[in-house]
Amino acid sequence: MGQARQTVERLQLGLALTRLRGRANKSQGEAGAVINRSASRLSQVENGKGALGTEELVKLLDYFGVRGQERETILALGAAARRRSTRRGYVDNLPEPFQRLVELQAAARQINWYECGIVPGLVQSPDYIRAIMRLSNSIYWDSSEAETVERILFREEHQRRVLEIGEPKQIDIVFTEDSLDHVIGDASVMRGQLLHLLQLLERQVNIRVVPNGTANNPALGGGLVVLDFPQATPVSFASVLHGPYTYYDQPEDIEPMQRIFTRVQELALSSEDTRMLLIDRLKEAK
CATH class of the missing domain: 3.30.870 (Endonuclease; Chain A)
Incomplete structure (x- = not known):
């Protein structure tokens, strides 16, 4: 699979997932295995060069123990990161x-x-x-x-x-x-x-x-x-x-x-x- 074009939304998602993975004290290999992805593929996502499907993101959030509003925000950010339509600017209306x-x-x-x-x-x-x-x-x-x-x-x-x-x-x-x-x-x-x-x-x-x-x-x-x-x-x-x-x-x-x-x-x-x-x-x- 080729790398997706880097966007603000994908950068934000990648940085958030990096933070959550670190908070859960999990390696890229451990997290990738949960969604049947390689550590290198997860690294691409964390570097803003890709996105994850909803099911994959849900599994990761479950693995990291993310609940409540933070979970909903990450899922919404994941949806924004998957969009392929061209836009001039990204308005961050999500919580926090x-x-x-x-x-x-x-x-x-x-x-x-x-x-x-x-x-x-x-x-x-x-x-x-x-x-x-x-x-x-x-x-x-x-x-x-x-x-x-x-x-x-x-x-x-x-x-x-x-x-x-x-x-x-x-x-x-x-x-x-x-x-x-x-x-x-x-x-x-x-x-x-x-x-x-x-x-x-x-x-x-x-x-x-x-x-x-x-x-x-x-x-x-x-x-x-x-x-x-x-x-x-x-x-x-x-x-x-x-x-x-x-x-x-x-x-x-x-x-x-x-x-x-x-x-x-x-x-x-x-x-x-x-x-x-x-x-x-x-x-x-x-």
């Missing part, structure tokens, strides 16, 4: 979309992330995360301290999985300088965020700032992320205030988003000049 977002970022070889007006989530300091989640409580979700704490912990785990676990990645972060003017929490939180960015620069995370007053920025008012994978086509998505992410994996969408990111990189300060800007702002904040 942020789990799949993090899995995609953790699997990526290169992450290009741009934001306008806010510090990107991957490089937010712990206090910035707590402040932004608490101000979102009762606005983006019903007032719930438990959910707020859960979202804080999830964002921190997101950063750990992407920045600290697995193979080193090429991470390029670009954001507009006004992100540092918009106070989240209070002045002490913003000082801590400046220090956090400087520490990340020391860890070789490539962070660059587009200065205030920069002319002809083609990405004002928006944000985007482009993910490149070792053995899969790139995936991109644009930041949204509310609602599900729409992922893109077709050249007609990926290529302009890559060009946008290249342009904001050209407009941004160098890493060293960004360091100096952050230091100057830290001095001013005292």
Whole structure:
């Protein structure tokens, strides 16, 4: 059987099955035997290069002990992965979309992330995360301290999985300088965020700032992320205030988003000049 075309849905399914198999402490050979497939065939699926039939997926989920909503989500993702019709974008309307977002970022070889007006989530300091989640409580979700704490912990785990676990990645972060003017929490939180960015620069995370007053920025008012994978086509998505992410994996969408990111990189300060800007702002904040 030939390999299926890689799509966002197949990547998400493969990463989810890899996570569930690891959680069940099963090898690819053991899992493959349950559905009469070789370890190499299951490896193709886990790498986003194939899909499984409903019966095969049910047997695997039974073997992994997956129940409830998580099981229904994986079955729905399996159905999406089996579709062969061409589409411009995949809207992830399934439960726990942020789990799949993090899995995609953790699997990526290169992450290009741009934001306008806010510090990107991957490089937010712990206090910035707590402040932004608490101000979102009762606005983006019903007032719930438990959910707020859960979202804080999830964002921190997101950063750990992407920045600290697995193979080193090429991470390029670009954001507009006004992100540092918009106070989240209070002045002490913003000082801590400046220090956090400087520490990340020391860890070789490539962070660059587009200065205030920069002319002809083609990405004002928006944000985007482009993910490149070792053995899969790139995936991109644009930041949204509310609602599900729409992922893109077709050249007609990926290529302009890559060009946008290249342009904001050209407009941004160098890493060293960004360091100096952050230091100057830290001095001013005292």
